[in-house]
Amino acid sequence: MEKVVEEVLNRHNNNTSILSVLKDVQEKCRYLPEEAISQVAEGLGVSINEVYEVATFYSFLSTGLLGENVIRICKSTPCFLKSCDVIVETVEKELGIGIGQTTEDNKFSLQLTNCIGACDKAPAMMINDKIYGNLTSEKVIEILKEYK
Amino acid sequence: MAEITLTINDKEVKGEDGDTILNVCQKNDIDVPTLCHFDGIPDMGSCRICIVEIEGSGRPRISTSCTTPATDGMIIQTDTEKLRGMRRNVLEFLLSEGNHHCMYCAASGDCELQDLAYRFGIDYIKMPVTPSEESTHVDSSQRYLVADPNRCILCYRCVRVCNDMAGNQVLGISNRGSKAQIISDMGENRGESGCVSCGTCVQVCPTGAILDRRSAYMGRKTEVDTTKSTCLFCSVGCGNEIISRDNYLIRIEGDWDAEPNKGLLCVLGRFSPLYDECRARANKPMIRKDDQLQKATWNEALNAVAEKLKFTDKDKIGGLVSTHATTETLKLFAKYSDDMGAKNVGCIEGPISDPPEKGFDLSDLNDADLYVVVGEDLSEGLHQVVGFLIKRNLIERDKRLVIVNDEETGLIEFADKHLKISELDKAIELCKDAENPIVVYNDEAINQVDKMREELADNAKFFWMPPGINSRGALAAGLDGEFDPDKASCVYVMACEAGDISEELLSKLKKADFVAVQTSYMEPWDEVADVILPTTIWAEREGTVINMEGQELKVNKAVDPPKEVKAEADILNALAEKIG
Known part of the structure; x- marks a missing residue:
């Protein structure tokens, strides 16, 4: 872990953008453990809180360990109007976990996210980097099968 | 600075380049309601109460006055029906989002949110009151x-004072939107976090979200007495406000207008005196009879002391003073011991080294680019406020901190380098490279600093952290010598609050024939004293002290002492009269 963070910091050499450093660390480590946050803060010469604030602000950054596949269901206005709550319910039922939780086999994590820019195909969700739109309960069940 | 002219509420007003709109309004006595704004800390516009209308080409632009720079020719309205409506909405959102049931809150009456709600006539809230489910954890771990x-x-x-003013970097915000919450460190309980209990956050909280445990529900600002004074717990000499009610001490706050601390205090000055002082108060004169301290009248006690002092050989008389005392009292003590010819006189903290710098200005810390702290731990014990003043400057990237100490100190996590005392040369080199280095040191490091002083000459400033409180006052009174307990058979101690006495000194005092102690607390003197003369504590004292900077600061009396307790100087004078 320490080495991974160090590598990222070196790559960003003298760049103080907390967000881009954290994004890269998350990509490598799958989440942002406290030690990584402290290390980033020290490396960038800012306070730990400043880094932690950024890490908890964005829905695509996580301070808790995530499952292999991260499901992010959009909760912004268009998706909300198109009943994203039904999608959330379906996923919860399919996987047996609630929002912010991870399945016991560490395969899935379920999260809500702010707008992912797929308003044209609301309601939408993301699994890892892939966007799925125009969702219905049936469609969600089919999609989840691919990942199980 | 260039002067600028604005039109605010149809009146022409002047401001300076660099002012925000709010600054200009305040300078011109134009009332703009504020909530998150606090004098002395950077504005961030988080509450939106101070919004104003700025006229432009299209519709008037609504902007927060605390964060919008004022420019020449701006036309601004601060109090229109539209703005009042928006402010009411903001207040309603704030009130609906949390637990703002005033009648159960200790801050009721002293709450800025409540004041604004009254001012804008909010007698009901249109939206549902929905306290956020996730933020119900009340943190009482501190x-x-x-x-x-x-x-x-x-x-x-609180976040801004913790980071920008006290430099402690403990408080922050986690999450966003309705889930946003103030956190300490990375979401730890405050009691377990790196919080150093400086308490600045308590003092700035506009609502009842951060409360001083002891003084909660003990009186609103309008019901209490506030006395401006000087903190008597270390030599920084922070300006404080002593809050009392009916002669009862409630709380200590920092004085925003005072130099050098500008509102900051540390745990020793803000909380410890009222929370941690649990020694029994000396509130009656006492004389030792049959190996027991027994109550006596003032006359008996003073006679007993006067007799001993009068008939003891002057070489056998010893005097020991605490630097908790005011300069006036110390001078009086020095005068009377001179009059008696007693030479064996010194401070409880030991002999004071008289540094070549007769004074300095702590605000120079803001202009330095390198801080070298030698021998002193500024993170706990005395002089913590100096630590804050240094730490808050370290936010700027080009400022560095070097610790020269064989031991680990709490400041190391903020430091760029930690050197051993033997590596002093490296510190000297760093100072030579720096433009404006400041060396902070205490008496333990006096030899090392002498060497630095020699090599650096005028290229560095040297800040001496005196061992006691009013050490410079003791120097002014000529009380810089060492007290030798072995040579004294009759000892007069002016202890004030001092309680941190070495076992060695105590056991030596025990061996003396006669020990008279003028003290505020029984401990630890009840073991050694033959006569106890009860005296005032910090809040009951009047006079001046000289702080580490060499500034004379006023100490004011906030409460009356208990009935049989006398002021230090009164006791000394009464005694002198009896001795004749």
């Missing part, structure tokens, strides 16, 4: 304060 996030309006004042 010894001196309780943090209730349900009463928090996320004004960020």
Whole structure:
């Protein structure tokens, strides 16, 4: 872990953008453990809180360990109007976990996210980097099968 | 600075380049309601109460006055029906989001949110009151304060003072939107976090979200007495405000207008005197009879002391003083011991080294680019406020901190380098390279600093951290010598609050024939004293002290002492009269 963070910091050499450093660390480590946050803060010469604030602000950054596949269901206005709550319910039922939780086999994590820019195909969700739109309960069940 | 002219509420007003709109309004006595704004800390516009209308080409632009720079020719309205409506909405959102049931809150009456709600006539809230489910955890893990996030309006004042003013970098915000919450470190309980209990956040909280445990529900600002004074717990000499009610001490606050601390205090000055002082007060004169301290009248006690002092050989008389005392009292003590011819006189903290710098200005810390702290731990014990003043400057990237100490100190996590005393040469080299280095040191490091002084000459400033409180006052009174307990058979101690006495000194005092102690607390003197003369504590004292900077600061009396307790100087004078 320490080495991974160090590598990222070196790559960003003298760049103080907390967000881009954290994004890269998350990509490598799958989440942002406290030690990584402290290390980033020290490396960038800012306070730990400043880094932690950024890490908890964005829905695509996580301070808790995530499952292999991260499901992010959009909760912004268009998706909300198109009943994203039904999608959330379906996923919860399919996987047996609630929002912010991870399945016991560490395969899935379920999260809500702010707008992912797929308003044209609301309601939408993301699994890892892939966007799925125009969702219905049936469609969600089919999609989840691919990942199980 | 260039002068600029603005039109505010149809009146022409002047401001300076660099002012925000709010600055200009305040300079011209134009009232703009504010909530998250706090004088002395950077503005961030989080509450939106101070919004104003700025006229432009199209519709008037609504902007927060605290963060919008004022420019020449701006036309601004601060109090229109539209703005009042928007402010009411903001207040309603704030009130609906948390637990703002005033009648159960200790801050009721002293709450800025409540004041604004009254001012804008909010007698009901249109939207449903929905306290956020996730922020119901009241954090009472800290010894001196309780943090209730349900009463928090996320004004960020505490976060800003913790980071920008006290430099402690403990408080922050986690998450966003309705889940946003003030956190300490990475979401730890305050009691377990790196919080150093400076208490600045308590003092700036506009609502009841951070409360001082002890003084909660003990009186509103209008019901208490506030006395401006000087903190008597270390030589920084922070300006404080002693809050009392009916002659009872309630709370200590920092004085925003005072130099050098500008509102900051540390745990020793803000909380410890009222929370941690649990020694029994000396409130009656006492004389030792049959190996027991027994109550006596003032006359008996003073006679007993006077007799001993009168008939003891002057070489056998010893005098020991605490630098808790005011300069006037120390001078009086020095005068009377001179009159008696007693030479064996010194401070409880030991002999004071008289540094070549007769004074300095702590605000110079803001202009330095390198801080070298030699021998002193500024993170705990005395002089913590100096630590804050240094730490808050370290936010700027080009400022560095070097610790020269064989031991680990709490400041190391903020430091760029930690050197051993043997590596002093490296510190000297760093100072030579720096433009404006400041060396902070205490008496333990006096030899090392002498060497630095020689090599650096005028290229560095040297800040001496005196061992006692009014050490410079003791120097002014000529009380810089060493007290030798072995040579004294009759000892007069002016202890004030001092209680941190070495076992060695105590056991030596025990062997003396006669020990008279003028003290505020029984411990630890009840073991050695033959006569106890009860005297005032910090809040009951009047006079001046000289702080580390060499400034004379006023100490004011906030409460009356108990009936049979006398002021230090009165006791000395009465005694002198009896001796003749």
